[in-house]
Amino acid sequence: MSFLTDEERLQYRVEPTPEVVRAARETIYQHELSIDAIEERIQGLLNQVRDLRYEQAKHRAAIERCSGILTLARRLPGELLIKIFGHCVEDGWTPAPLVVSHVCSAWRRAALSPKVWSHVYVRCDDANVLDRTQFWLKMAAGADLHVTFVVSWRITQREINRLMALLSTRRAQWRSLRIEVDSAQHGEFVLAQCQGTFPELREVNIKTSASTPDGDDIDGASDLLRLADTFSAERAPRLTMVSYASTIIPAVPIFPTHIRHLDLRIQDSLNQRPLSAASIIGILEPLTELRTLTLSMPFIYLHPYVPETEESFRFVSLPNLTSLTVYGPTDLNELLPHIHAPILRHLHLRSLEDLGYRQQPVGPSLMQFLDSSTPPLELLELHDIDLAPETFAACFVALPNLRELRLHESSISDATVQLLNGPRGLCPRLRKLDFRWCGMLRGRALVDLVRSRLVVDDLAGPVSDPIEEVGVINCAFVLEEDVLDLARMTVCRIVTRDADDYCRSTGCCSNARYRTRLRLRHMDELAGRDKRNLRLVL
Structure with a gap:
């Protein structure tokens, strides 16, 4: 039984008539027209989107340009940019003037300042060093010059002469000169080319191995003997600072006698020349104008430190010295009795040895120095140097003007600290304390x-100053409640100072060497204390 109508049977079983074909084709054509119209609309919309995206990108680029104008770097005054670029060069980034000039027009204008080019770094081994130096001097124009001259063993005397001749044309602009050489001979070559006067020179830094080509050590053969004459008071009247780093101590006086600041650093050396008190005294004797003196001696040296004998005991008088720093083997502090410094205000004694709980040679030397010079010390620093309790007490008695006490890895006891207590305690002018690894x-x-020290005393007479600041770092028995109590009464500092902090520059307070060493020492020293406190150390 069929359910299809006659018309449907004709549609599916009979070939379509021409009218039906025309009707189908007409329908297809209309749909194609509609599709084309829709595609055209789509393309139009896509074109509008692209136009809108382009407009959007232009607005974003304009925003970036405006944001660049508003950034702090673009708004910094040119004078400040010049200072920043100059500090970059000082810190060792010598190509800074060239790099920063490619950032933007404002930076380029600042980079063209002669002050930015004032640090002239001449490494003789570099390619095209002569052309580069000429360019640098041209850009520096009339600015003060800070010259660094680095010479390796490969460089010939002729090359040194050519470069120094170029630099010497601007010697009237030299503000500081740094010379780094591999041998005393090369150092002499450089100094020989420093002719004429240096009216603006303030500072000279020299680093050398001070060794002769054949290794012989005739008196003075390994020293820069030209140094004193080259930068004498007549030729460099404003020179105040000399820093000299070498592998051996000079055998004869080599420093200009009118300088006010001397930093003498002798590095680890196996040279035959001994490290002696006599040599140090001989170097210092002519330097009566010194204000500050730093002596840094090596731990590794072929000969031990040679002290002065009682028969040949002599003083070196430094009447203008206000700051003295001695860093080296502990027995180097035996040099103190040989120095007469009546107006000394800052004394820094630093040892690089670990001689255990007591370092007896330091105490007598320190007290002999204080008794003979009677300096008005305001700051005393003992770094890795310990004193016996009776020496601490005598030291406090001898320092009525002391304002700051710094102790690093000291076994100072509670009883010794109590000597400073009260309105009539020792060191009445003491205001700052800095204890580390105590x-x-x-x-x-x-x-x-x-x-x-906060107690008001009604008795007549001078009263001790209150403690203004207490610094405590890695002191095992200074507990949290102690810090809170100190913070209520004064400034309690548990971080290093921003400046003038030896530990900050060396990183020693974070050094595992101290932690390991103190664990062993404290376990022996504190065996009689209760377990709770012992756990604080460990």
């Missing part, structure tokens, strides 16, 4: 000290 000191002793 394993025996309890926090309560510091709290009692600060509190006792």
Whole structure:
């Protein structure tokens, strides 16, 4: 039985008539027209999107340009940019003037300042060093010049002469000169080319191995003997600072006698020349104008430190010295009795040895120095140097003007600190304390000290100054409650100072060497203390 109508049977079983074909084709054509119209609309919309994207990109580029104008770097005054670029060069980034000039027009204008080019770094081994130096001097124009001249063993005397002749044409602009050479001979070559006067020169830094080509050590053969004459008071009247780093100590005086600041650093050396008190005294004797003196001697040296004998004992008088720093083997501090510094205000004694709980040679030398010079010391720093309790007490008695006390890895006891207590305590002008790795000191002793100096005394006479600042780093028995009590009464500092901090420059307070060493020492020293405190150390 069929359910299809006659018309449907004709549609599916019979071939379509021409009218049906025409109707189908007409329908297809209309749909194609509609599709084309839709595609055209789509393309139009896509074109509009592209136009809108382009407009959007232009607005974003305009925003970036405006944002660039508003950034801090673009708004910095040119004078400040010049200072920043200059600091970059000082810190060792010598191509800074060339690099920063490619950032933007404002930076380029600042980079063209002669001050930015004032640090002239001449490394003789570099390719095209002569052309580069000429360009640098041209850009520096009339600015003060800070010259660094680095010479390796490969460089000939002729090359040194050619470069120094170029630099010497601007010697009237030299503000500082740094010379780094591999041998004393090369250093002499450089100094020989420093002719004429240096009216603006303030500072000279020299680093040399000070060794002769054949290794012989005839008196003075390994020293820069031209140094004193080259930069004498007549030729460099404004020179105040000399820094000299070498592998051996000079055998004869080589420094200009009118300088006010000397930094003498002798590095680890196996040279035959001994490290002796006589040589150091001989170097210092002519330097009566010194204000500050730093002596840094090596730990590794072929010969031990040679002290002066009682028969040949002599003084070196430094009447204008206000700051003295001695860093080296502990027995180097035996040099102190040989120095007469009546107006010394800052004394820094630093040892690079670990000789255990007591370092007896330091105490007598320090006291002999204080007794003979009677300096008005305001700052005393003992770094890795310990004193016996009776020496601490005598030292405090001899320092009525002391304002700041710094102790690093000291076994100072609570009883010794108590000598400073009260309105009539020792060191009445003491205002600042800095204790680091002081394993025996309890926090309560510091709290009692600060509190006792706040007590008002009705008795007549001078009263001790209050403690203004307490620094505590890695002191095992200074507890949290002690820090809180100290913070209520004064400035309690648990971080290093921003400047003038030896530990900050060396990183020693974070050095594992101290932690390991102090664990062993404290376990022996504190065996009688209760377990809770011992756990604080470990």
